[in-house]
Amino acid sequence: PLTCCALLFVSCSVPLKSIVVDLQVKGHVATVSSTLQYVNEEERPLEAVFVFPMPAEAALCHFSAKIADKEIISVLSILQAREEYDDAIASGDQAFLLEESDESADVFRLSVGSLPPAQSAAVTFVYVTELSVQADHALRFCLPAVLNPRYTPPALYGVPIKSSPAGVPYSLSLTAHVSSPNPIIKVESKCSLEPLVFISADHTNAKVSLSAGHMFDRDVELFLYYQNAHQPTAIVEAGEATAQPGSLMRDPVVMLSLYPEFPSALMSSVTSCGEFVFIMDRSGSMGCPMHNGSGAQTRIESARDTLLLLLKSLPLGCYFNIYGFGSNYESYFPKSVEYTQETMDQAVKRVKEMEANMGGTEILQPLKHIYSQQCIPKQPRQVFMFTDGEVWNTKEVLSLVRNNAESHRCFSFGIGEGSSTALITGMAQEGCGHAQFITGTDRMQPKVMQSLRYALQPAVVDISEEWAVPVGMSTTCLSPPINTIFQGQRALIYAQLKGESSDSEGRVTVKYRLAGQEVTNTLSYSLKPAENTGLSIHRLAARSVIRSLERDEQNEGADKEALKARVVELSVQAGVSSSHTAFIAVLKGSGEAVKGPLLRRRVPTVESMCACASVEEDSEGSVEAVKDPLLQLISLQKASGCWEMDGALVEVFVKTEEEVVKQTPAQVSDGVWATVLALIWLHGFKMDAQVEWQFVAMKAVTWIRNQKVVSLSESVRAGNNLLGCQVKEEDLGL
Structure with a gap:
């Protein structure tokens, strides 16, 4: 326990x-x-x-x-x-x-x-x-x-x-x-x-x-x-007239909300390489339910389903490994292995047996081990960290991620209510990745697949900001430099405006390189302060500077006393x-x-109401069969992207094996027929969950194209008749 x-x-x-x-x-x-x-x-x-x-x-x-x-x-x-x-x-x-x-x-x-x-x-x-x-x-x-x-x-x-x-007695x-x-x-x-x-x-x-x-x-x-929530905006907030001249609280501060848009041609390109390292929290608290409602999965059950989906969605040609951690840690393979049918089968078998039975929550040691492993040439390392965030040494973990940011991108997932925002958002920020929180009745799978989509996009590099203000004015950026940009994700930037000018407009330009192309996003904004904003933007800007200084204190060789003095001065000045x-x-x-x-x-605050003991389960019945037909279909897909015709697959279609075999078009192999039917079923019955199966479908389409099928249109027609759907061939991506 x-x-x-x-x-x-x-x-x-x-x-x-x-x-x-x-x-x-x-x-x-x-x-x-x-x-x-x-x-x-x-x-x-x-x-x-x-x-x-x-x-x-x-x-x-x-x-x-x-x-x-x-x-x-x-x-x-x-x-x-x-x-x-x-x-x-x-x-x-x-x-x-x-x-x-x-x-x-x-x-x-x-x-x-x-x-x-x-x-x-x-x-x-x-x-x-x-x-x-x-x-x-x-x-x-x-x-x-x-x-x-x-x-x-x-x-x-x-x-x-x-x-x-115990119940919480306050309202x-x-x-x-x-x-x-x-x-x-x-x-x-x-x-x-x-x-x-x-x-x-x-x-x-x-x-x-x-x-x-x-x-x-x-x-x-x-x-x-x-x-129009995703439009870029800027708010200029007036400073405090009684504050010290030249100080952050005296000058106006601008908060820019940027939403970089990538060229659509670049967005359609998905890399087929990468070293994907999945790190799964298997501490006792992962045996707690995802929420307090009836029929809630445990955190570890939801994590099992999600890992299965991730394994099926990886591209051929990449490398992967899976770590479980608690009071200690273990890996499925001594080092990351190439993604093949054999390695995927081995990993899926172990994922299905995964339990919340590894004691405490010690993230530091598995991370140190992973960072000590040599990176694989031309396979950028992507770390996916799943945890309910119950760690005691958050600052030490973040310092480790920051010191290894050059070698990987970190995508973090907070599972269940109460996961540490400092840990989850901090790991993503320090590791140039993206953070997600899965709470209440949220399904983990769509959020994780969104992060996988980011991980498979070409990385944005050489990010720079250029500020332009009228003569007589200058800017001091109060946010750390932008180190990561994802399509459709907001970036908030704070800057202090110094001096005065009769001109009323400022401009900021963000430049970066994506898949070898230079992209430029520019936002013009009014320098006139907004009314009735109080000092909330100043305080958020001050907090941004304070957090940067506190991070610098963690660095080896830092002048800790000087940094501490600056933190205290700014903290007291900004309140x-x-x-x-x-x-x-x-x-x-x-x-x-x-x-x-x-x-x-x-x-008492509300605990997870879980005694935090390891979940004791009957060893024979510890893993239930996947009941969700979507997950069942995905679990049957091969690493190459195809399906084989068997009883488990036709069960998903709610048909008999005899019916399905009888309708097989002439000169079409069982594998092609099974894969076409799986694609039609996904598009016909599961469009609301497309974000979960998009990579599974892409692999299937690529596999079918490589088979050079002559009678593809006939196969799609026959599949629609069998399953009672009306999916068009072009909608399948074929």
């Missing part, structure tokens, strides 16, 4: 009673204000400790507390804040401390102490965050309810606290105010919402709320749909938290020292 570090559930009354969230969305940016209400219902002074997740890209910019009718605004302090907090509560003062975790930028710890008996307190924190873009151009906002327990090696910290399944109310330069089409959620209310006639302002009585038992996701600063608020009390230890209560 796996032990894991989690939050302690206690039998006493829980001090956190409710959470109220106000969400202000402006275009691509959200400002989130959360108020947590605490009550001490015990007979002694109480300290409440609340550990919660926050999006990795968020900038925490305000923290305050209200006790009875007294409100205290916190100050952002360097990290002696913990000592100040301890001193304050030892002296009888009430104190509040909000600090970032040492190991991961997306986990925060809030300490509330000391609350006298029957005393209530409300704490409010505010953060700004960028909204991520989905494949259908929706913007996604996520309020994480789950903090998955981060696995901690027992050798480091002794026996960690285990969580016990959540959330209201979102949305404004956009383009009209808002709709807002969707997997949670129940009140109807969307439009506040302006042009539909650029709207309000929506969670339905009353929502219990905070799962992530709250909102999907915002705007008209944005960092790894070296924390928010502290102290309310002076009676001055009487606290007698005896405070009661400490850890406030």
Whole structure:
């Protein structure tokens, strides 16, 4: 069984009673204000400790507390804040401390102490965050309810606290105010919402709320749909008049949202080479269900189906390997092997036997091993990392990926609610790849196939940005250089605008090379600051600079003290938290020292409600047969792209073997007939899942073309008659 570090559930009354969230969305940016209400219902002074997740890209910019009718605004302090907090509560003062975790930028710890008996307190924190873009151009906002327990090696910290399944006793109310330069089409959620209310006639302002009585038992996701959402945009935000001249907070800042479009001829070219390394989390927590609903697959079951699909979708001529990891790791082959029928069969057999039975979550060692392997000439390395993100050493993992970014691209997948955004997005950013999160009832397969499509596209290289502003002005880029571009994926860039000019327009040009061709994307924008944007863009820009400086601190030979000083200076100046600063608020009390230890209560967030023990299954029945007819069809395809006619295939078609054989056109081999039928079935019955089987179909089409079939049109007609479809030959790609 796996032990894991989690939050302690206690039998006493829980001090956190409710959470109220106000969400202000402006275009691509959200400002989130959360108020947590605490009550001490015990007979002694109480300290409440609340550990919660926050999006990795968020900038925490305000923290305050209200006790009875007294409100205290916190100050952002360097990290002696913990000592100040301890001193304050030892002296009888009430104190509040909000600090970032040492190991991961997306986990925060809030300490509330000391609350006298029957005393209530409300704490409010505010953060700004960028909204991520989905494949259908929706913007996604996520309020994480789950903090998955981060696995901690027992050798480091002794026996960690285990969580016990228990309900979450606090409620959540959330209201979102949305404004956009383009009209808002709709807002969707997997949670129940009140109807969307439009506040302006042009539909650029709207309000929506969670339905009353929502219990905070799962992530709250909102999907915002705007008209023309993928058009490039620019917002210039005015600086703060009271800030120091020449500082980031004083000057205007521009946020550019770019959507590079690639030439369609280049997009149709798919490489047939590459070394594909699939790394699968097999820790005990992968035995947890994907969501809390009925009929949910476990994470490992979904991962098995996905790996099967990936193996069938790889192009002939590439190389591959599969790693499983937990407390240790194992690989299917000593080193990556060529993709052939034999190696694919060996891998598929082992994937079907894969279980969540490898203990903890140690990502570092398998990554080190993979990076130590020599790259295969003319086979670019593509690493696919699947994990529920419950690791304790996020910063160390990201540093390793960054130091090996030249040798590979990293595509990362966060499985289930609560996976670490810092780990998943960080690995993709550092590894010039792409990140995906699979939550709730999401199917893993379409998201993974989208990433495979990116991996098979020619890599974008030699990326450069050129800024043009009128005479008298200059720009300072506040974002790290763009290191990766994918078709249809947004890139956000921040820049500080210095000086003044009577001209009203600036311009940025992004250039890169793709498949040997130079591509240029240019965006012109107005230099006039937008109204009523507050300082959210400045704070996100400051957070971008702070994160870059913190990454530089991890490098060998870095001047850590100088970098730390710059982080602290910018953090305090912008009012944005960092790894070296924390928010502290102290309310002076009676001055009487606290007698005896405070009661400490850890406030539970929603765990995955999984005891995090390895899943015990009957050895004979541990892997069920694939019941989904689409996955069954795909599992029967050969590495070359063809199908063979057999009982399992005709079962997918819901026909008898006799019927299928009887209809075989003259002079057509069994293999061609089976493959044509499989293609017709995919196009006739599974078009809604085309993103999942597109590469499988491409391989099949290539195989059929190589067979030089004379009577192909007749085969397609016969196949349509047999299966009751009306698929045209040209639609099949033949």
